[in-house]
Amino acid sequence: MFAARCIGVSLAVFVLLYVFLSLLISQGWKLMRHTLRPSSARGAADLLFALRVLPLGLSVLVTVAFTLPSFLLLEPRSTGEAVGTAPLALGVCCLVLLGAGVARAALAQWRASRALVGWLNGSALMERHIKESGNAVPIFRIGNDAPTLTVAGVCAPKVLVSEVAIAALTSRELRTALRHEIAHAIRYDNLRKLLFRFSAFPAMDELEHAWSEETEMAADDAAVFSFHDALDLAAALIKVSRLGPVESSGELTMALLHSSTALSARVHRLVAWDQAHKPQSRGRWFYVVPAVAAFVIAAVMTYGSVLSQMHVVTEWLVR
């Protein structure tokens, strides 16, 4: 009975926190973005990603680091107390939520793998781009019944280029477009999308869409080193969109052009490219380190009192 209560309370705290934080983020992310005003598209994409996964991350952290230990250490094991209606109901909700998340992520991964196998059928390896980490991003030349230019694969992303894209783009345009796709692969954007599928929440669509737009712009920034490159990438975008209507190239993929509404904004941004405003490749995450360190030190120093307070909260939940 003790184990059942421990699991019930932990799951209940997790689901309450997850729903509360998700609601808070889904309503307040625009305000956060406006307040923090990231200086680059990459910074904005990172901020939106952090906000999107914050409810899941924080809920897991609080459950594992505080709820579970507080229950195990402070709850007397001898009492024959029942699980309680509220923890039981919330625990079931949590299991349904987690189950749905796992199912969505697994389905998306299965569809993406199946599509990738189909696209790679009869493909030829063009080259390998060596990442800073030493791993390589393979670039495949694929048939025309596949997306024009896209990154597919979650843990081992691959860049796919169709024959029609190779024929339509000049060598400079193709090279810049490939750099854009490689930027997606290096940042594991498909893996991030998979995480979104797992931590689904109804009101998060707008935030995910904004992340998607910023990610595309961040990849544009990573692909462009001069005004000439910017014009080449803009030309590639226009040519690719002329090749066919913009449609979803499949789940967990990052196509060169993912939405027709973003095309105009991206082209205008690229033709206004300015060397002086080229965002630095290194982010400002360095400033986050002291904040995280301060949080960890504070958490360690006050851990005992936090655990006892958490136990009071869980006691209230069980009652």
Place this chain on the structure above:
Amino acid sequence: MKRILSLLRRAPDVHFGPLEQQLLSILWTRGSATVREVVDDGEIKLAYTTVMTTMDRLFKKQILNRVAEGRAFRYSPRYSQAELEKAAVGQTIRRLLGSSATAASLPLSYLVEAVSEHDAGLLDDLQRLLDQKRRELRSEIRGDRRSGDRRSKETR
């Protein structure tokens, strides 16, 4: 959005005649007006009774609100211009789709065609912008080369 949906559901027709449109645009500009104020304004050269009948018709269509002011009424628009335009577009599409079951796909294909034409126009505009920027870049490079040549001649 709810207002537009309710407008779509309730109002039988959000398409207006020329005089109705003219009166609506006057009321959107002024905020509210009596029939006398509209006639005295001079923008519409029509008889008082014609304007009164038309405004009464718009009130009955639930497009205008009215409150008694002395012996006359003060009219004001129930919806903003944007709301009415959205409702009109929605109603047109609904009418097209609902005209007959067999013809339902036909108007939708016209719509897709119109959107495609719009997309093609957008791409042409973007291409023109890109070509212009390429020309600017080329002339900038040529200018840089010329000034570089001049400088090297001077140093010689």
